[in-house]
Amino acid sequence: MTNRDMDAPPLNEDELNEIYNWVDTIPLSRPKRHIGRDFADGVLMAEIVQHYIPRIVDIHNYSLAHSVQQKQYNWNTLNTKVFRKMGFQITQKNIDAVISVVPEAVERILKVVQVKISMYLDNKEQNQIHQQEKPVEVQQNQNKVNNKQAPNNKSNEKDLIIQDQKETIEILELKIQKLEQLVKLKDSKIQQLMQKLQQAGIK
Numbered sequence: 001m002t003n004r005d006m007d008a009p010p011l012n013e014d015e016l017n018e019i020y021n022w023v024d025t026i027p028l029s030r031p032k033r034h035i036g037r038d039f040a041d042g043v044l045m046a047e048i049v050q051h052y053i054p055r056i057v058d059i060h061n062y063s064l065a066h067s068v069q070q071k072q073y074n075w076n077t078l079n080t081k082v083f084r085k086m087g088f089q090i091t092q093k094n095i096d097a098v099i100s101v102v103p104e105a106v107e108r109i110l111k112v113v114q115v116k117i118s119m120y121l122d123n124k125e126q127n128q129i130h131q132q133e134k135p136v137e138v139q140q141n142q143n144k145v146n147n148k149q150a151p152n153n154k155s156n157e158k159d160l161i162i163q164d165q166k167e168t169i170e171i172l173e174l175k176i177q178k179l180e181q182l183v184k185l186k187d188s189k190i191q192q193l194m195q196k197l198q199q200a201g202i203k
Contacts, residue, residue, distance in 0.1 A: 008094050008108035019110050026051050036101040041065035042074035045106075045113065049082055052117045056085045071099045086116045 028044050039045055043062045050057035065071045075095045083089050097105035
C-alpha cells in the first residue's frame, strides 16, 4: 500500500442513507436497482466523477462488464487515471470487495469519492481565488516579465488564462447544479412527509 492508497472506512446508517440520497441526485446511464451489482464494473463510478469533474474522466475508457477481468480493468483505470488526479487511490482489497459485491463495499468507496470530489473542487476554487487576489505589485511584475516574452508566449498565456476561466465557470456551474439537485431532493422529501402526515390525519 502506498502513502496515497486509502482503505475505505465503514459507514453508519446515517452515512449510508446520505450516500444513497447523493447517488440519487446524479443522472446515471443505468437505472439503480441493486447498488452493489450496479457499481461492480466501475462504469457508474466513472460517471459520477465525470458529472462533477468532467475534464479528468474519459468515459469511453469504461465499458459495461460481466467478466471479473474487465471489471478489474475498469477499476484499475479509474484508480490510476482518475482517482490519482484527485489525490488518492483505493486499495486492491476494496476493489476486489466491490467486484465481488460484498455488502456495503461500494458505499464505502462512494463515501471516499464524495469527500475527495468536494476537496478537489474546493481546492480548485481556492486556487482561482488566490490567483485573483494577488497583490497589484506582483501582478505588475508579472506583466513586465510577460511583456518581455515573445508574441507566441503571450498567445499561449492568454489561452491558459481562458482555459482557467472556463474551468472556473465549469466548477461553479456544477456546484449550482448540485445545489439545485439537493433542493429538489429536499422538496421531494418534504412532499412525502406531508403526504404521510395527511394520511395519518395530521394537518
